[in-house]
Amino acid sequence: MSASDDREVIIEARDLEVHFALRGGSLGRVFGAGGGVVKAVDGVSFQLHRGEVLGIVGESGSGKTTLGRAVLGLVQPTGGQLLYRGQDLSKLSEKELRPFRKNLQMVFQDPSAALNPSMDIETAVGHPLVIHKAVSSKAERLAKVSEALERVGLSPVERFLTKYPSDLSGGQKQRAVLARAIIMRPELLVADEPVSMLDMSVRAKILELMLELKSDLDLTYVYITHDLATAKFFCDRIAICYLGRVVEIGPTAEIFADPKHPYTKALLKAVPEPDPSKSVARDLPRGEIPDAAAPPLGCSFHPRCPVAFDACGWETRDLRALLEQHWVAMPEEEYESERAIVGNLDDLDAASHTAVLRPGRGFASEDVQALLDRVRAADPDEPLWRGVRGVETRPNEVQIDFDPGTDPELRLSNTVDVACHLY
Numbered sequence: 464m465s466a467s468d469d470r471e472v473i474i475e476a477r478d479l480e481v482h483f484a485l486r487g488g489s490l491g492r493v494f495g496a497g498g499g500v501v502k503a504v505d506g507v508s509f510q511l512h513r514g515e516v517l518g519i520v521g522e523s524g525s526g527k528t529t530l531g532r533a534v535l536g537l538v539q540p541t542g543g544q545l546l547y548r549g550q551d552l553s554k555l556s557e558k559e560l561r562p563f564r565k566n567l568q569m570v571f572q573d574p575s576a577a578l579n580p581s582m583d584i585e586t587a588v589g590h591p592l593v594i595h596k597a598v599s600s601k602a603e604r605l606a607k608v609s610e611a612l613e614r615v616g617l618s619p620v621e622r623f624l625t626k627y628p629s630d631l632s633g634g635q636k637q638r639a640v641l642a643r644a645i646i647m648r649p650e651l652l653v654a655d656e657p658v659s660m661l662d663m664s665v666r667a668k669i670l671e672l673m674l675e676l677k678s679d680l681d682l683t684y685v686y687i688t689h690d691l692a693t694a695k696f697f698c699d700r701i702a703i704c705y706l707g708r709v710v711e712i713g714p715t716a717e718i719f720a721d722p723k724h725p726y727t728k729a730l731l732k733a734v735p736e737p738d739p740s741k742s743v744a745r746d747l748p749r750g751e752i753p754d755a756a757a758p759p760l761g762c763s764f765h766p767r768c769p770v771a772f773d774a775c776g777w778e779t780r781d782l783r784a785l786l787e788q789h790w791v792a793m794p795e796e797e798y799e800s801e802r803a804i805v806g807n808l809d810d811l812d813a814a815s816h817t818a819v820l821r822p823g824r825g826f827a828s829e830d831v832q833a834l835l836d837r838v839r840a841a842d843p844d845e846p847l848w849r850g851v852r853g854v855e856t857r858p859n860e861v862q863i864d865f866d867p868g869t870d871p872e873l874r875l876s877n878t879v880d881v882a883c884h885l886y
């Protein structure tokens with residue numbers, strides 16, 4: 464771990480895994496009776512120190528929310544450990560967890576969904592006090608609710624106590640949600656995209672409020688977002704997540720000044736430039752984020768990586784994608800005559816380091832080999848070819864063997880930890 468931080472460790476994830484079994488549905492059927500598995504969090508380790516703001520950043524589906532829920536003990540890890548002050552929450556019963564719950568709070572993206580529309584603000588914000596039997600009278604509840612509302616800037620308090628969520632703006636609702644989150648004086652707050660549904664004009668104000676609350680109440684934050692621009696402003700350290708793994712983690716300033724992982728670099732390039740006159744081309748990683756139920760072999764970022772090389776774990780699905788990309792650029796007729804050279808490509812969807820291509824009707828394996836040569840000649844720098852260890856042309860098939868490569872582990876590089884074969 465890169466952080467040499469003397470502050471107390473509040474949360475420690477050790478090789479944490481949250482895998483969801485897929486039952487039924489089309490994927491369940493594809494994977495057979497046992498069902499497939501979505502590795503929402505897949506071997507994540509980090510320490511969170513008291514008073515720190517740790518950003519969990521990644522695209523949709525990278526496992527951020529599941530990781531945040533695991534930190535709060537709201538979802539059971541299927542492997543590894545999540546320690547809160549050294550204690551493994553997954554070993555505790557629901558009853559034993561209760562005293563911990565008040566120390567750990569979550570703030571969600573949508574304040575409208577987080578507040579019960581039929582509860583006035585006094586009741587909603589004071590609800591945790593009642594649940595945890597933390598007050599003995601209505602007057603005590605009112606005093607604590609008033610103090611919390613004051614802290615989050617919903618004042619004069621009397622104007623807000625009897626209001627309903629529908630009477631408040633988005634920013635005011637998120638302030639009320641924050642008041643409810645701090646009312647039990649928690650020590651850790653997991654904020655899951657807390658400003659992404661708010662108007663631009665109030666986003667910075669809510670984040671500033673959260674920083675004020677942090678210093679006034681000695682809070683520690685996990686800040687979940689897809690938005691690096693707010694993470695830069697808000698976080699001390701950032702963990703960049705991709706398909707359930709942390710691919711880079713380190714101090715925010717270092718990550719922005721010298722991003723190491725190709726995915727981090729691509730995300731940073733995609734951050735919109737506030738000054739439109741300086742705008743640069745958006746350069747999101749090529750292709751879509753893959754299906755978490757069937758992640759790429761080797762380094763899971765390799766199919767989108769601009770600097771991937773032989774060690775990154777090329778495979779059958781990459782070959783299919785390359786052939787299809789080659790054909791897509793062709794005029795219809797040319798495409799049809801090329802496409803007919805190989806038979807059904809569906810076998811390539813079962814992830815493997817050995818691909819077998821059979822000739823289409825009326826063609827021979829030499830024609831398939833010639834097609835592969837043409838595809839390679841059209842783009843010799845395509846990194847997939849660097850991963851090919853052998854091509855064998857047999858009477859009725861061509862077998863392509865890929866170097867299995869490995870999935871890179873997080874390793875310290877200067878002041879950040881990065882999971883990439885380049886480091």
Ligand SMILES: Nc1ncnc2c1ncn2[C@@H]1O[C@H](COP(=O)(O)OP(=O)(O)OP(=O)(O)O)[C@@H](O)[C@H]1O
Binds near residue numbers: 502521527689
């Ligand atoms: N209860 C569940 N059952 C099955 N799969 C799940 C479940 N919860 C999450 N997933 C899957 O786990 C993966 C990670 O989801 P998660 O919501 O944690 O990601 P995320 O990065 O927070 O995405 P988003 O920004 O879209 O919320 C996704 O592929 C998602 O479909």
